[in-house]
Structure formats: C-alpha cells, structure tokens
Amino acid sequence: MKTLSRRARLAAAEMSALTAFFTARADPARAGRADDGVDLTFGDPHELPLPGLVAALEAHLQPRSVDWFAYKASEEPARAAVAAALRDELGLAFEPADVAMTQGAFGAIALGLRLVADAGEEVVVPAPGWFYAPMVRVADLVPVPAPLAPETFDLDLASIERALTPRTRVVVVNSPANPTGRVYPRRQLDALAELLEDASRRLGRRIWILSDEPYRRIRFDGVGFVSPAACYPWTLVDYSYGKVLLAPGQRLGYLALSPLLPDAQREALRGAFFPTQMAVGWGFPDALMQYAVPDLEHVSIDLAELTRRRDRVLAALDGWGYRMTPPEGTFYLWGAAPGGDARGFAAALAARGVQVLPGTLFGSPGHFRVCLTATMEMLERALPAFEEVGRTLGGGAGSPAARTTSAGGEHGA
Ligand SMILES: Cc1ncc(COP(=O)(O)O)c(C=O)c1O
Known part of the structure; x- marks a missing residue:
C-alpha cells in the first residue's frame, strides 16, 4: 500500500x-x-x-510592545528597507508592496513557484546548477535541465530554447551562479528576454523568469550585476541574507516582483503574496529577523x-x-x-x-x-x-x- x-x-x-x-x-x-x-x-x-549581525539581533530582542512576538506577516519596515535597497542596487522602481518577506531564498523559491505555476507545468533549471529539482518536484512541477555552455558556463540560449515546451511556465536564472561563480552580463540576459518573449507569444502562454540572486552582493573585482528583472518584466527575484551575512540558519530573504510587470499582473501577484504564504505554512521570517532587516542591509x-x-x-x-x-x-x-x-x-x-x-x-x-x-x-x-x-x-x-x-x-x- x-x-x-x-x-x-x-x-x-x-x-x-x-x-x-x-x-x-x-x-x-x-x-x-x-x-x-x-x-x-x-x-x-x-x-x-559577524558582530553587525549579533548587534542587530540584540538591538531588537527586547520587546517594545505586547505584540512584539505576535504573528507577523511581511512587516512594513522590512519591506520598505528591502524596496529601497533594491531601487538602489537594481535601478528599478520597487515599492514595498512588491516585496514578500520569506524564510531565505528557499522560502522565496517555493513561494514564486506556487504563485505562477500549476501542477504538471515545467520549470527549466540550469545544469550544472543548485538543487532546484526537488523544490520543483514537491511543488508538483517538472524540472527540465538546460545545460549551460560547456567550458565558460555562460547561459546557453540554444539549450534553453530546446528545453522549452508548451508546458514551460518558469525558467530559473541564477546569477552569480552556484556552483560556477559566473555572473551573466546584460547582453546574455537581454537575449534571454527576447527568446522568452518570442516563445511566450508563440506558445500563447506567459513564461516567467525566477531570478535566484542570493549571491548578488558577493562579487569580485568590481564585476557589475544586472538582474533579469531589468530585462524581462515577468521576473520574480528571490534573495537570501544567509549568504552575505554567512548565517544561513537565521532564515531571512524575500521574493520581489519586477516593477516593469504590467499593472494588472503586478496587482494580482501583490494580492496573492499573503494568502499563498499563509497556505504554504506561514512562510514568513521570524519577527526578530524582520525587525533587524534595516540594520542588516548594511552588514556583509x-x-x-x-x-x-x-x-x-x-x-x-x-x-x-x-x-x-x-x-x-x-x-x-x-x-x-x-x-x-x-x-x-x-x-x-x-x-x-x-x-x-x-x-x-x-x-x-x-x-x-x-x-x-x-x-x-x-x-x-x-x-x-x-x-x-x-x-x-x-x-x-x-x-x-x-x-x-x-x-x-x-x-x-
Ligand atoms: C543558488 C542558491 N539558491 C538558493 C539557496 C538557498 O539559500 P537559503 O538557504 O539562504 O535560503 C542557495 C543556498 O545554498 C543557493 O546556493
């Protein structure tokens, strides 16, 4: 049985x-x-x-009100701090309502998949890449690996195109990439955006990008960063503080909508954040972590x-x-x-x-x-x-x- x-x-x-x-x-x-x-x-x-992490947690540990440790969803000061940081870093007009606070990038990926994909749909994942496949499976979706370019590990558009089918709903982009360390330049992301726009039109269904960016602030030699959110409006950005703070046990991250998203879709997704996060198991970070976000934004x-x-x-x-x-x-x-x-x-x-x-x-x-x-x-x-x-x-x-x-x-x- x-x-x-x-x-x-x-x-x-x-x-x-x-x-x-x-x-x-x-x-x-x-x-x-x-x-x-x-x-x-x-x-x-x-x-x-990091002393900055410990100081931020200590600063918010002492309750300042009776509801200090009450149920917390995405808290407004945390969302506002994230939106301001994203405006700064990505040069896009993020608003606090575009941000859902999550338990790390894991939580944000799980949320993103549930927001836009239905059971049985396909998710294109990079190969070699991080462990997306089990997360895709447990969301009742189907992972489809798209090999990166041999040797350079650049995005390989031909390989992504081959992975697209009439059931594709999401393409995962991970930059800076685990395990290869590559950061994809704007030229590659623009070409991917064009490919997905054409494919969405041809297939008569919207293909989304899930941009997994937990290493966004960990770059070497002044290498710049472009988010797919700046190139393709139908992009969900996920982030984790676990990497830049080197404290992956303190679950904190977010999912953010590209501000380039058409208004109706942006509103629909904003409205779906709370019920979906509640339904996946109250998938919000702990109260203390959320209070600390404005301080943690400056720690690395x-x-x-x-x-x-x-x-x-x-x-x-x-x-x-x-x-x-x-x-x-x-x-x-x-x-x-x-x-x-x-x-x-x-x-x-x-x-x-x-x-x-x-x-x-x-x-x-x-x-x-x-x-x-x-x-x-x-x-x-x-x-x-x-x-x-x-x-x-x-x-x-x-x-x-x-x-x-x-x-x-x-x-x-
Ligand atoms: C590429 C990538 N995405 C997402 C995650 C999940 O990050 P977190 O555990 O901080 O949620 C990791 C963690 O290793 C990762 O390497």
Missing part, C-alpha cells in the same frame, strides 16, 4: 545523490575523514558570527578577505595544473577534477582529510566545488592534499592543456 505521496517520492529521487553524500559524510570511517580534517563542502560559517562578510582566499587557492591550483573557472561572484570555486572522475577525486581528497563537493551532485560528473567560507588557515592546511591528489590523478597536471579557463569578462553594468 502506498505511504508516500508521488511528489515526496519524486523529490526524494531528485535528492538521492545529495542524500547519499550526506550519509557518507556523516560516517567518518567511510568518508576517510581525519579529526583535523578540512570541510570545504557547504556555505557554512567557520568563524563566529568581508569581501576583500574572500577575494584573498579565492586568489590564493586559484593561484595554487593553477600552478599545479588544475583547470578552474575563476568565479566572478559567490563564495565557491568550480573546476575540472583531475582525472575526470569527480567522485574518485573527492574520495582521494577525503582520504587526506579534505572534503569538497563532487560535481556529480550538480549533474557534472567531471567537476568539483570548493567552498571559500573556510578560513585561510583551513585552506592553507588543505592545499597540500590538492597538490598531491592533482599529481596522482591528473597525470598531465601542469600541462598547458590543463590550465584554468577564464570567464567571458564583459560586464557593462
């Missing part, structure tokens, strides 16, 4: 590689993890929380230090013949696994006490991801293992053919 819903089974199937990874990781014997091992897998903090991890870590690790890996994709944003490094087998590579590193994510988890069996939220001391401790494993598995490590590729580098914004 059936126990699990079809959606729960499908979501679990989409998660199977990640679940297996978590299970193996939790078992030190299987993972080959040493006690003084270095964990470079996920975007978790390895240092005490140290981007100069993150740049130093990126440069140190990239230079070392480059010197040992690794073929990396230098990130323009995010706190990840993405590269080709020496020997071409991500699982074998990750296992060899794990045997030396260093944990990285094999690209298999992102649908890329020949790549790996390193997370730079580790301290410089941890990274230094990990580097000898990369040198040894690169030499052992890479064979031709150091050969010109195995060198780091450089990204497109055309950011007009």
